[in-house]
Amino acid sequence: MTAPVLEMRNVDKSFGPIDVLHEINLKVHAGEVLCLLGDNGAGKSTLIRTLSGVHKPTRGEMLMDGEAVNFSNPKQAQQMGIATVHQFGGTYPLMSVGRNFFVGAEPTKGWGPFKVFDRQKANAIAVDAVQKFGITRITDGDRLVGGLSGGERQSLAIARAVHFGARVLILDEPTAALGVKQAAHVLRIVNEAKRRGLAVIFITHQVMHAMAVGDHFAVLIRGAIAADFRKGDKSREEIADLMAGGESMADLEASIEGYMETHEGHPPPAH
Ligand SMILES: Nc1ncnc2c1ncn2[C@@H]1O[C@H](COP(=O)(O)OP(=O)(O)OP(=O)(O)O)[C@@H](O)[C@H]1O
Ligand SMILES: [Mg+2]
Incomplete structure (x- = not known):
């Protein structure tokens, strides 16, 4: 069996006296989706920031293709093929689709002081790449990203990462703010990235979304892999229970029902 594309071995992460991650062991292979589940504050973002070079592990090691790696910064991780798409797609609303696609890697024409961004070429490549991902509603590279739906933005960011040769795709809650149809679209794109051989790490709170794409699941509770x-x-019920930190969903539902009965007609207070 080939080595995992990315692996963490006994990784701890502390910020001064605060221990956030404990003894994390996980691996993701090419053509596989690893779903990272866990409640608020469990350490999911800290874990992916460590994988993407923002934080250095306090202890333990990270390996790519079986070789130890140390990232000094996110750029280095990116150059090694680790692409991280943050919530809301990490795109620039006031930029065109073509511009956005090539931020930091613009195709130019001419030379020296006459070098200019080749808008038409950028647009053609960007539109072609997103269309190949099945995002058929984007046909004009001059369209502003701000006018796209949340799902289209996520999809654009994923298509971009794949186009530039990412091998590992890390998605931090890509479906959190989306409606059913848009979430389904993003999940299809995740499956397409997997089909193309990327190793995907997918972070979510939503069990159904995880189950739609996941091959492998890791549940993080208070900074440790609990399952x-x-x-x-x-x-699905067992996974939901695990995510609720061992509290059974059935118990939770019963207590909500109890609350509703004693407050008949009065909705629970909004937070
Ligand atoms: N730079 C930091 N310094 C100190 N503590 C931190 C730092 N970053 C994160 N933490 C703490 O680590 C814990 C985990 O935070 P993290 O953001 O990784 O959780 P999360 O699982 O991504 O949560 P959410 O689902 O809300 O996004 C929290 O208690 C947080 O306060
Ligand atoms: Mg987070």
């Missing part, structure tokens, strides 16, 4: 299993090993 690690493959598709088909656990039911």
Whole structure:
């Protein structure tokens, strides 16, 4: 079996006296989606920031293709093929689709002081790349990204990462703010990235979204991997229970029902 594209071995991360991650072991292979599940504050973002070169592990090691790696900064991780798409797609609303696609890697024509951004070429490449991903509603590279839907923006960011040769795609809650149809579209694109052989790390709170794309699941509770299993090993209810930190969903539902009965007609207070 080939080595995982990316692996963490016994990784701890502390900020001064605050221990956030403990003994993290995880791996992701090419053509596989690893879903990272966990409640608010569990350490998911800290984990992916460590994988993408923002933080250095306090202890333990990271490996790419079986070789130890140390990233001094996010740029280095990016150059090694680790692309991280943050919530809202990390795109620039006031830029055109073509511009946005090539931020930091613009195709130019001419030379020296006459070098200019080749808008038409950029637009043609960007539109072609997103269309190949099945995002058929983007046909004009001059369109502003701000006018795209949340799902289209996420999709654009993923298509961009794949176009520039990412091998690992890290998605921090890409479907969190989306409606059902848009979330389904993003999930299809995640499956397409996987089909193309990328290793995907998908962070979500939504069990159904995880189950739609995940091959492998890791549940993070208070900075430690509390469960690690493959598709088909656990039911949706079992996964939901794990994510609730061991609190059974059935118990949670019963307590909500109890609340509703005693407050008949009065909705729970909004936060
Ligand atoms: N730079 C830091 N310094 C100190 N503590 C930090 C730092 N970054 C994160 N933490 C702490 O680590 C814990 C985990 O935070 P993190 O953002 O990784 O959680 P998360 O799982 O991504 O949560 P959410 O689902 O809300 O996004 C929190 O208690 C947070 O306060
Ligand atoms: Mg987070």
